[in-house]
Amino acid sequence: MTAVASQQPPNLPDHNLLGLDYHRPWPRPKVRGWVIDYHTHLFAHRHQQQWLRVNQHFGIDAFITMTPLEEAVAVARDLPGRVQFIAMPQWVDPSPHWVDNWLRRVEAFYNLGSRIVKFHVSPQTMVMRNYSLEHPGVQKVMKESIDRGMILMSHVGDPDTWYNGKYAADVAKFGTREQHYKIWEDQLKATRGHTWIGAHLGGNPEDPPRLQYLLDTYPDLYLDLSATRWMVREVSARRDVMREFIIKNADRLLWGSDQVSGDTREFDFLASRMWCHRKLWETAYIGPSPVLDPDLDQDKQPMLRGLALPDEVIQKIYRDNTVRVLGKYGVYFNEPPIE
Numbered sequence: 496m497t498a499v500a501s502q503q504p505p506n507l508p509d510h511n512l513l514g515l516d517y518h519r520p521w522p523r524p525k526v527r528g529w530v531i532d533y534h535t536h537l538f539a540h541r542h543q544q545q546w547l548r549v550n551q552h553f554g555i556d557a558f559i560t561m562t563p564l565e566e567a568v569a570v571a572r573d574l575p576g577r578v579q580f581i582a583m584p585q586w587v588d589p590s591p592h593w594v595d596n597w598l599r600r601v602e603a604f605y606n607l608g609s610r611i612v613k614f615h616v617s618p619q620t621m622v623m624r625n626y627s628l629e630h631p632g633v634q635k636v637m638k639e640s641i642d643r644g645m646i647l648m649s650h651v652g653d654p655d656t657w658y659n660g661k662y663a664a665d666v667a668k669f670g671t672r673e674q675h676y677k678i679w680e681d682q683l684k685a686t687r688g689h690t691w692i693g694a695h696l697g698g699n700p701e702d703p704p705r706l707q708y709l710l711d712t713y714p715d716l717y718l719d720l721s722a723t724r725w726m727v728r729e730v731s732a733r734r735d736v737m738r739e740f741i742i743k744n745a746d747r748l749l750w751g752s753d754q755v756s757g758d759t760r761e762f763d764f765l766a767s768r769m770w771c772h773r774k775l776w777e778t779a780y781i782g783p784s785p786v787l788d789p790d791l792d793q794d795k796q797p798m799l800r801g802l803a804l805p806d807e808v809i810q811k812i813y814r815d816n817t818v819r820v821l822g823k824y825g826v827y828f829n830e831p832p833i834e
């Protein structure tokens with residue numbers, strides 16, 4: 496008898512719980528000029544072809560990526576004017592010379608045209624690397640970045656689901672959100688006048704009042720809208736408040752996907768992230784997300800509640816702000832003239 500087996504739900508992957516056909520065509524975003532993905536991780540040159548197919552499918556013309564230096568040269572050669580790099584240290588560098596190594600990488604990325612330096616100081620990264628933004632070595636890299644005229648970018652914070660979970664279980668090790676934002680604010684004060692971009696809505700999409708306070712207090716601060724599952728969960732959870740927040744601060748926000756390439760990440764995986772982002776920011780879709788959120792139980796999966804942002808806001812967050820903010824630091828895209 497196979498009757499029971501045939502009643503089993505089809506085995507759908509975590510990136511396509513709804514059984515969508517991600518190849519169905521999408522209209523381009525309503526943007527004059529190029530759509531630019533501010534926050535991505537194209538990890539290897541060999542992933543580039545698939546990556547570009549997905550970007551083309553969803554109408555994304557250019558991207559800014561945290562590609563390892565060893566892969567960045569080949570990507571830069573293939574995509575002049577369509578790609579820009581964010582300078583990163585080696586992900587794990589156990590060397591006693593990690594600060595000098597990092598400085599050399601900043602220089603190498605600078606020579607590739609990069610004008611952004613990323614400081615990854617999420618709670619678990621700070622534990623792994625045994626530093627914060629206050630570490631003298633990190634301070635040295637920050638000073639060098641400013642002297643070179645490079646934008647500072649950070650990942651401070653993490654989802655509330657983590658602060659209330661694994662971080663709460665060992666506060667002595669990981670610290671608290673308040674401690675982490677105090678450290679960040681001290682650096683924002685110390686670098687006034689210099690552009691700083693806070694990834695993932697400043698690492699705290701759960702707390703729009705905090706984000707408003709940060710934007711109001713630090714006029715050189717911008718926030719990116721990247722991360723798929725995190726944004727789907729937390730932006731949807733406070734849909735109306737977040738829509739108002741984004742409209743109010745439309746000049747201070749840069750859209751990014753946080754797309755991450757990988758050897759086993761095929762078209763559908765990459766497409767699932769773009770599908771969610773475009774539904775979330777551009778449409779009034781209300782329904783289940785096709786991407787599994789591992790932070791929530793199976794029966795508590797989030798609803799995606801689209802913000803249907805006005806066209807002029809989409810124009811700013813998908814293109815204009817990125818062009819303007821990066822342009823101040825001499826980063827340009829080979830975009831055709833806009834009528």
Ligand SMILES: [Zn+2]
Pocket residue numbers: 534535536753
């Ligand atoms: Zn990222």
